[in-house]
Amino acid sequence: AQRVTQPEKLLSVFKGAPVELKCNYSYSGSPELFWYVQYSRQRLQLLLRHISRESIKGFTADLNKGETSFHLKKPFAQEEDSAMYYCALSNLGQGAQKLVFGQGTRLTINP
């Protein structure tokens, strides 16, 4: 079964400090991993896809298949990064691309 675990429900760091949001997954095949962000009163937005290996808003995430992790990192946090972050896994099996989400981590950046 596919499962995504975000061990931290809440994470609080000071502005300018490094940020790491943890994500671990279990999946029997080749997963596609995503990070979604939800700012206050807004819809979920795609932040990163592991396939693209890009940096968005200073965030990066590397897929570590050995550790089955896809942690989200940013070297210097900004106040506008405060939001809810969801790690998600795409299930390519069974003929459909279903997204399986983690429980989410609420990130608060303190001034």
Place this chain on the structure above:
Amino acid sequence: NAGVTQTPKFQVLKTGQSMTLQCAQDMNHEYMSWYRQDPGMGLRLIHYSVGAGITDQGEVPNGYNVSRSTTEDFPLRLLSAAPSQTSVYFCASNPTGRSYGYTFGSGTRLTVV
């Protein structure tokens, strides 16, 4: 393009009432899904569709029905509302076979009293 449009944005129902949450997308996406978002539980898949006329159950389908008569629309029906269905509901769509990730609607906040 409007993207994914959900209506209504807010709704209060009494226990036992029925209603339909509307979802429409104008991107010609084949895949559409309904999720519910609850505190501490993330987003859980209710039902999904891989194209017009094809639907399937997700993780938490009980108490909900869907249909997909057109590519654009994917309504979610609550048959007999219960307080446990109080949640925020998100509709999402995705192009077939692409790893772009889903595009989400703005959500419907439903309260069942």
